[in-house]
Amino acid sequence: MAIRPNLAIESAEAEAAARAFAAGLQAGHDGRNAEMLNRQFAADVVWGSPYGALIDGYERLHPIHVRFQQQPRRGPAFRYQVRHVLVVREDVAIAHIARLALGPEGEPLRPDSDPNQPFSEMAMYVLVRRDGQWWLAAGQNTPMRPGGAVPA
Numbered sequence: 001m002a003i004r005p006n007l008a009i010e011s012a013e014a015e016a017a018a019r020a021f022a023a024g025l026q027a028g029h030d031g032r033n034a035e036m037l038n039r040q041f042a043a044d045v046v047w048g049s050p051y052g053a054l055i056d057g058y059e060r061l062h063p064i065h066v067r068f069q070q071q072p073r074r075g076p077a078f079r080y081q082v083r084h085v086l087v088v089r090e091d092v093a094i095a096h097i098a099r100l101a102l103g104p105e106g107e108p109l110r111p112d113s114d115p116n117q118p119f120s121e122m123a124m125y126v127l128v129r130r131d132g133q134w135w136l137a138a139g140q141n142t143p144m145r146p147g148g149a150v151p152a
Helices: 012-030 058-070
Strands: 041-048 054-056 078-089 092-101 121-130 133-143
Touching: 012 078, 012 092, 012 121, 012 133, 041 058, 054 058
Parallel strands: 041 133
Antiparallel strands: 041 054, 078 092, 092 121, 121 133
16 A cells, blocks of 8 residues: 655745735725735636636636626725645645625624625635745635635
């Protein structure tokens, strides 16, 4: 039987890149600015929506985010929170970042099974460093529902 390897390596730079990526998402969301939200997305980014859609490429994804940011703000504010970063190479990091729906006092809302209620999401992002810059290669969002949110 083969020995199962550990893939994680230490990289403060990659972990900092994941935190900077989350801060960019937060700034873009708060400023309702799709350019800022998507500023670290690679040209060939692949994006999985929380409802199963798969969008291939920045040119297809960016207009969707522009539309979302132009809509009147409905529902709660959100806070992005880095939950886990797995660095598998000096130039590749996999980050789990929560987008937490906030209540009126700024506290995260509890997960709800009602699909018509505001929901938080857990996203998995693959970040790749090219020529000294970190880029999003792929992302997948999943709604947080009761019983599904388990800490790493």
